[in-house]
Amino acid sequence: MKKETSIYNHIYNKVYIYNKVKSMAAKAVLFTFWCICFILSSSLLASCDADNSISTRYPCQFIFRTIYHPGSSIETALQGAGTYTMISAKKVNGAWNVYSTLNDGKNHTETIVLSTAKENYANYSYLGAGNDLKDATKNGFILGTTNFNGYVAWDRQCLNCILQYGGTNYPLEWTGNRQSVICNKCKRVYSLENGTITSGGQGKEDKMLMQYRVTYTGIGSVLTVGN
Numbered sequence: 705m706k707k708e709t710s711i712y713n714h715i716y717n718k719v720y721i722y723n724k725v726k727s728m729a730a731k732a733v734l735f736t737f738w739c740i741c742f743i744l745s746s747s748l749l750a751s752c753d754a755d756n757s758i759s760t761r762y763p764c765q766f767i768f769r770t771i772y773h774p775g776s777s778i779e780t781a782l783q784g785a786g787t788y789t790m791i792s793a794k795k796v797n798g799a800w801n802v803y804s805t806l807n808d809g810k811n812h813t814e815t816i817v818l819s820t821a822k823e824n825y826a827n828y829s830y831l832g833a834g835n836d837l838k839d840a841t842k843n844g845f846i847l848g849t850t851n852f853n854g855y856v857a858w859d860r861q862c863l864n865c866i867l868q869y870g871g872t873n874y875p876l877e878w879t880g881n882r883q884s885v886i887c888n889k890c891k892r893v894y895s896l897e898n899g900t901i902t903s904g905g906q907g908k909e910d911k912m913l914m915q916y917r918v919t920y921t922g923i924g925s926v927l928t929v930g931n
Contacts, residue, residue: 758931759859759914762872763830764845766791766929768802769823777804777814778927781848782855782920786883788848788896790860791929793828794840800828803841807848807882813841833861833872833914842875845916846885847929850897857929858899859914862887867911876913 770779781789781804790805800823802816818824834843846858865874865887876885879893884902886893892910893903899913919928 757915758917760931761863761914762833762859764832764857764859764916764930765826765830766793766828766845766927767826768927770927771924772820772823773816774924776816777806778802778816778847779923780806782927783849783923785849785851788846788882790841790844790846791831792834792840792842792844792860793831795828799824800826802828803844805841807878809882832859832916833863833866834859834875835872836875842873845929846876846896847918848896853898855918855920856896856899857916857918858885858894858896859916861914862890862892862894863911863914864892864906865889 768778770776773779777789778791781787788807791802793800793802795801796817800818802818803813804816805811805813818826831844836842842860844860846860848856850856860875861872862874862876866872869889874887874889876887876894878884879886883897884893884895886904890906891904892901892906894900894913895902899915901910901912916929916931919926
């Protein structure tokens with residue numbers, strides 16, 4: 705009788721341990737499954753947020769082969785946090801001229817002539833909202849490197865004035881320590897770090913700067929800005 709009881713207990717213990725291990729394994733698999741789902745959903749939401757931040761109100765298509773223009777002010781703006789440049793373009797004598805003005809306080813605009821066939825095939829007519837036909841340097845976008853958010857490109861125009869007054873000729877200018885820009889029409893001041901209004905806001909309906917997508921992998925690579 706004792707022997708039968710011992711065998712029974714032995715079998716019972718084995719079955720109990722098996723079921724316990726099976727239950728723990730199932731919980732581990734379920735936990736792993738939920739972790740994967742959470743990571744995927746978080747990544748998807750982050751991707752959607754990034755896409756939603758890119759303005760499509762005005763077309764922006766810019767490509768710049770930095771390998772042909774080493775040491776340009778455009779590439780300088782991508783090498784250090786807090787460095788930005790205002791970029792615009794105009795066709796002169798059959799070749800596109802790209803204008804770049806750094807926020808270094810020197811107020812110097814570099815003219816970069818795109819003289820190669822590989823560069824001149826592109827159309828630089830669409831660089832955001834600006835359409836000043838007299839002064840192309842008032843158009844385009846602001847490109848640079850933030851302290852915490854990597855590379856950014858902001859439209860040069862004040863969207864709030866565009867919406868309030870119509871037209872697209874409200875160029876932003878450097879102000880303060882040149883980490884911000886100001887609209888001389890409405891006096892709003894925008895941070896270049898995140899595009900938000902830091903001074904002169906007029907209400908909850910205010911809009912931040914229009915943002916464009918930046919692709920750049922380092923010195924000598926191809927830079928693209930667009931939407």
